[in-house]
Amino acid sequence: MSGTLYAIGVGPGEPELLTLKAVRIIREVPCLCVPKGKEEGTSLALDIVSKVLSLEGKEIVEAYFPMKKTKSSEHYETLDTRWNTTVEEIVTRLKRGIDIAFLTIGDPTIYSTFFYLHDRLLELNPQQRIIIVPGVSSINACASRIATSLGLADEKIAIIPATYIEELKDILITFDTVVLMKVHKVIDKIISILKELDLLKKSIYVAKVGMEDEAVYYDITKIRDKDLNYFSIMIVKK
Amino acid sequence: MSGTLYAIGVGPGEPELLTLKAVRIIREVPCLCVPKGKEEGTSLALDIVSKVLSLEGKEIVEAYFPMKKTKSSEHYETLDTRWNTTVEEIVTRLKRGIDIAFLTIGDPTIYSTFFYLHDRLLELNPQQRIIIVPGVSSINACASRIATSLGLADEKIAIIPATYIEELKDILITFDTVVLMKVHKVIDKIISILKELDLLKKSIYVAKVGMEDEAVYYDITKIRDKDLNYFSIMIVKK
Numbered sequence: 219m220s221g222t223l224y225a226i227g228v229g230p231g232e233p234e235l236l237t238l239k240a241v242r243i244i245r246e247v248p249c250l251c252v253p254k255g256k257e258e259g260t261s262l263a264l265d266i267v268s269k270v271l272s273l274e275g276k277e278i279v280e281a282y283f284p285m286k287k288t289k290s291s292e293h294y295e296t297l298d299t300r301w302n303t304t305v306e307e308i309v310t311r312l313k314r315g316i317d318i319a320f321l322t323i324g325d326p327t328i329y330s331t332f333f334y335l336h337d338r339l340l341e342l343n344p345q346q347r348i349i350i351v352p353g354v355s356s357i358n359a360c361a362s363r364i365a366t367s368l369g370l371a372d373e374k375i376a377i378i379p380a381t382y383i384e385e386l387k388d389i390l391i392t393f394d395t396v397v398l399m400k401v402h403k404v405i406d407k408i409i410s411i412l413k414e415l416d417l418l419k420k421s422i423y424v425a426k427v428g429m430e431d432e433a434v435y436y437d438i439t440k441i442r443d444k445d446l447n448y449f450s451i452m453i454v455k456k
Numbered sequence: 457m458s459g460t461l462y463a464i465g466v467g468p469g470e471p472e473l474l475t476l477k478a479v480r481i482i483r484e485v486p487c488l489c490v491p492k493g494k495e496e497g498t499s500l501a502l503d504i505v506s507k508v509l510s511l512e513g514k515e516i517v518e519a520y521f522p523m524k525k526t527k528s529s530e531h532y533e534t535l536d537t538r539w540n541t542t543v544e545e546i547v548t549r550l551k552r553g554i555d556i557a558f559l560t561i562g563d564p565t566i567y568s569t570f571f572y573l574h575d576r577l578l579e580l581n582p583q584q585r586i587i588i589v590p591g592v593s594s595i596n597a598c599a600s601r602i603a604t605s606l607g608l609a610d611e612k613i614a615i616i617p618a619t620y621i622e623e624l625k626d627i628l629i630t631f632d633t634v635v636l637m638k639v640h641k642v643i644d645k646i647i648s649i650l651k652e653l654d655l656l657k658k659s660i661y662v663a664k665v666g667m668e669d670e671a672v673y674y675d676i677t678k679i680r681d682k683d684l685n686y687f688s689i690m691i692v693k694k
Contacts, residue, residue, distance in 0.1 A: 234477035237592060238508065242472065270476065327599035327606045336603065350600040352592045354475060361565035362588040365574065368565045375615040377607065392623070
């Protein structure tokens with residue numbers, strides 16, 4: 219009997235935002251697989267979980283994925299090799315009947331690298347049992363934090379990585395709420411577009427929601443360099 | 457000392473998807489306010505919570521809001537009156553120092569009527585302490601259920617109520633993932649647009665995710681009438 223792979227959303231960072239289901243499954247499985255970005259050093263997901271329950275006696279498989287994506291083929295090759303190693307480590311255990319929980323920040327269906335793993339595992343074994351446990355997404359946590367509804371009644375919501383600078387203006391015109399991910403690299407361009415559309419005052423920036431060093435900017439022209447990071451979201455609500 | 461109002465996302469329906477924070481706060485407060493739609497008879501949010509913890513001894517304030525929205529001014533008048541009654545009931549208790557938790561299905565920032573309450577309360581008392589606790593959104597739960605990533609890498613996600621039939625085609629062309637809410641009233645028109653764009657096979661319909669009578673349709677042309685309801689979501693993933 220092959221083991222089950224669980225993909226578990228552990229929420230945005232605040233340990234109490236773990237679901238009962240996440241806690242139960244993490245407690246039950248003997249092995250956790252945790253992604254780890256270069257920037258952090260330790261796994262943020264593991265850190266969140268360890269504040270709620272004891273991980274003593276569990277095997278921890280760490281998967282290293284550099285988070286800063288460049289377009290160089292070299293980088294993709296590195297990532298590819300790392301995915302292969304991780305898949306191998308997971309498959310070896312599943313074959314021995316060991317259940318594994320792959321932990322992911324926020325929700326597994328919102329920009330989580332888990333789906334790369336998902337597709338590779340199913341390619342290797344289409345019968346592999348995979349259970350995805352949704353979590354509180356960082357986007358929803360940000361909106362709650364700043365007491366802003368993402369959508370009400372017939373409003374339209376767009377969630378886009380801020381790489382689409384060219385399309386951004388049209389999307390800001392068409393949608394009632396625009397959630398911008400990965401703004402840290404293009405913040406100046408975004409500020410200039412928002413200014414042009416007179417939306418600066420409708421934009422709020424949240425860095426590291428629910429974490430100890432969370433920061434909220436109601437005036438986005440004042441964002442400090444140290445808060446320009448991967449774990450940040452901008453919400454433009456018209 | 458005025459009481460605190462908590463807005464709590466109780467998740468999409470599966471009781472285990474409640475967060476630790478939601479459970480703790482619901483346990484601590486003496487009073488719960490629950491929205492109740494005509495269609496259900498009982499409060500779905502209360503039903504979810506009662507499967508996880510005892511509500512004995514708590515005061516339950518029910519707020520009746522018909523969920524079927526028509527455009528008639530009469531309907532809006534009714535809603536308005538009901539909101540005023542609910543706000544009054546809540547304010548009376550807050551003034552006496554009683555903490556209240558307003559329960560909402562899914563996440564409070566995703567199409568939850570809570571924000572009507574939020575704005576009215578702050579109009580009456582700008583100093584009112586309101587804490588919003590995010591929950592697992594039904595959208596994320598649907599995506600997890602059908603093992604589909606809503607967005608990966610640089611993909612763009614649109615979440616729209618299906619009332620925007622005219623704009624739907626453009627949005628389907630521009631975005632990688634389109635989440636359609638409230639499709640039950642316009643399902644035929646949607647199917648015809650998806651057919652035209654050759655997206656029928658990329659569309660999945662989920663009714664009542666995580667509830668006992670959940671239904672998933674991988675062939676959306678076969679959706680049965682009984683599953684065309686308010687608690688249903690279509691995900692189009694290109």
